[in-house]
Amino acid sequence: MTSSRSGSYERPHRPAQPEDTRAADRRSAIRQAALRLFAEQGYRATTMTDIGAAVGIRGPSLYKHVASKHELLAEIMIGTMEQLIADNTAAVIGTDDVREQLRRSVEAHIRYHARHRLEAFVGNREIGSLEQPDQDRVLRGRSDYERRFRELIERGVAEGTFHLQSARIASYSILDMGIGVASWFHEGGEFSVDQLAYQYGDIALRIVGVRA
Amino acid sequence: MTSSRSGSYERPHRPAQPEDTRAADRRSAIRQAALRLFAEQGYRATTMTDIGAAVGIRGPSLYKHVASKHELLAEIMIGTMEQLIADNTAAVIGTDDVREQLRRSVEAHIRYHARHRLEAFVGNREIGSLEQPDQDRVLRGRSDYERRFRELIERGVAEGTFHLQSARIASYSILDMGIGVASWFHEGGEFSVDQLAYQYGDIALRIVGVRA
DNA sequence: CGAGTTGGCTAATGACCATTAGCCATCACA
DNA sequence: TGTGATGGCTAATGGTCATTAGCCAACTCG
Incomplete structure (x- = not known):
């Protein structure tokens, strides 16, 4: 209906939290997801896409939070x-x-x-x-x-x-x-x-x- | 000099051994190489090329001896x-x-x-x-x-x-x-x-x- | 309110990899 | 001697993956 031009992803942001806490939480969630997946599947068998999916984002977006796998x-x-x-x-x-x-x-x-x-x-x-x-x-x-x-x-x-x-x-x-x-x-x-x-x-x- | 047409690989065969023994030896060498490499590098990190190299052949040639990695x-x-x-x-x-x-x-x-x-x-x-x-x-x-x-x-x-x-x-x-x-x-x-x-x-x- | 920052996204990029296809030299054996 | 089987090879094939590029919406803060 009304425009909705290209990508159709949801709310990328949420306010109401001290700046650094939100960012730190996400980094921590990523680390926790990576830990679980590395344990379950092994490091090499775990993809950045898997880790992203576990925290609700796409693989490449992880690079906004961590330097590398x-x-x-x-x-x-x-x-x-x-x-x-x-x-x-x-x-x-x-x-x-x-x-x-x-x-x-x-x-x-x-x-x-x-x-x-x-x-x-x-x-x-x-x-x-x-x-x-x-x-x-x-x-x-x-x-x-x-x-x-x-x-x-x-x-x-x-x-x-x-x-x-x-x-x-x-x-x-x-x-x-x-x-x-x-x-x-x-x-x-x-x-x-x-x-x-x-x-x-x-x-x-x-x-x-x-x-x- | 004399022809030497295409591929330049070495002796692919050797006689003087009961048929089955040679074949079994090679299969056994492959298994041993795979074992060593799986232990050193992990299963996923080991490539068929690695295993082949360890026994002196190319990766795809392994499929003449084993069904799969x-x-x-x-x-x-x-x-x-x-x-x-x-x-x-x-x-x-x-x-x-x-x-x-x-x-x-x-x-x-x-x-x-x-x-x-x-x-x-x-x-x-x-x-x-x-x-x-x-x-x-x-x-x-x-x-x-x-x-x-x-x-x-x-x-x-x-x-x-x-x-x-x-x-x-x-x-x-x-x-x-x-x-x-x-x-x-x-x-x-x-x-x-x-x-x-x-x-x-x-x-x-x-x-x-x-x-x- | 407007400009910069943040953190999403999709689409490359550049590898690498297991496996298959198809070719061919050598060997065993008739 | 010649023919089928064996076991090499190179070149696809079809896939996956980490990472980068480039875009953009929402939020923050002046």
């Missing part, structure tokens, strides 16, 4: 790695007891992998999709993270508190158990995050040879 | 799942002792993930790349495999041999430890496959609460 992945991967390290740092302060430090470290590790299962899942599966130098940065972070567990276990062995054959294998087993959590855990299942963290804490102490 | 992936995934189940079946026969059955099951699990780390790695990362009905088939197999561990642990608890909170969490931890092995193990490192299998057997027994 790769940037979305890199943010997830680097953020995940840094958060794990920060959580670990926070976990071990406040006690010198090596048993307690291990329990807290493992609980933080499990908690992150249960609460942020998509981030952790993508963070573990898509390392090969990262371009340099991001890939090296993430790998260095993971290596640092593993070393913290290994050195903690070595300290426990040196003190005579822990009893085991190889600190390296113990640290890998404990970390890999946690990584596994991200692939099967879902809220509302048999266990709460707290129950899970506590049980894995027990398991870790058994692995290092501490009697209950 | 997806077939290569499906063979890896289904073969891996079936081998794990077969190894587990073989591991538990010959003893009724639940401790011994768990040790043997875990050793078989670890052995497979160390010896066939590429298959196991791809088998775990590329489930989402499988098309139906292959994906469901593999998922059903994995679910069956996990159930074997869980029911074994439940039996140990019922007998009073094992002492733990949740058989499900114990089975997941043990399986996830093994899956992790496929991502870091390499021949010639600190441990042999046998040493690794034995140590993880110990760890599993600790997890289920058996005292050494």
